[in-house]
Amino acid sequence: MDKRKVYLDNNSTTPLDPRVLDVMFPFLKEKWGNPNNIHVWGREAREAVETARENIKRMINCRDGNVYFTSGGTESNNWALKGIAFANIDKGKHIITTKIEHKCVLNTCKWLEKQGFEVTYLNVDREGFIDFDELEDALRKDTILVSIMLANNEIGTLEPVREACELVKDKSNAYFHTDACQAIGKMEVDVESLGVDLMTISAHKFYGPKGIGALFIRNGVKIDPLLHGGGQEKNMRSGTENVAGIVGMGKAAELVMKELDADKEKLRRFQKMIIEEILEKVKRTHLNGPSDLEKRLPGNVNFSVEGVEGESIVMMLDDYGIAVSTGSACSSKQLIPSHVLMAIGLKPEVAHGSVRISAGRFNTDEDIAYFLEVFPGVISKLRSISPLWQG
């Protein structure tokens, strides 16, 4: 069998689209001006930054608010949570989020708890969905913010954000934030139809460069800046703009607007093929996350494979040139199962055998065929040497 190189870890990061790189180059080479200057170099950079902003606003249908550039999803999530918390302290100190958010939300919440805020972490069901009754019960007079992700990065659950936001608006005065890092580029994301007040975006999840992202903030939202300094981004996010990164993100947004339908159709097809074939061919393998693909992030698959460890699967697939991820992280010689897999109720030993396969724009039918050819053999080999496997 020929060894190919197949990247199926697009939920970790996506490859930079060559068309994005092409438009970034001039801004690293000859168009290196500072957009805050009024001379021709500055004006050229400013124009590029504002064109990119318009593209991103169009991509998310932003009509009543603005997008502010940040260094990525982590900063945007930190800003949304800390910025709302401290600007609205007069209204209350209670925040609601879920147990399956990305660590940059959960660890920010933990830090806020140390600063005297109170955080409710909502449970999720076996497929990762929040419960509306629990959300409603958690809302209080002093709740200032609810933060619920649009698409989970591990198990692909698409949270019912529009309905949750409607409920929160109906029953409270809290702001609503969503982390849309994984959703953008793989499904329609429209801030008007979602109704959210704040939304986090990260370019490297939709074929843009790393180290650049944005926070959508609706008009009228009371939020403090996270970074103070020279007053860039309308005093909301200081620091000289990452012009090449912003231009790249703008191009990536333009490509999403043009190609989303085709990308989505392909990702759905690959996802279905992988799920159906692996569940059929590899016995005692279970799908984590929603089984209804309409409620699942296109391209995302997450399996628990009994009798083997996720890290071994990742390593052996790597030998075959295939890149995937696992939900267990090896740290200080202890295998720590993912908080998401724990939250959906998996036993630690089952969570340890988890593997995430995530397809993207550049995957081909041949890539998927190669993966499907290799995967069952890898699992058989690992099971044959595993003390955990009682076949």
Ligand SMILES: Cc1ncc(COP(=O)(O)O)c(C=O)c1O
């Ligand atoms: C759901 C989600 N939120 C936030 C982030 C962090 O984004 P960034 O890598 O741009 O800081 C990620 C990245 O893995 C993510 O998947």
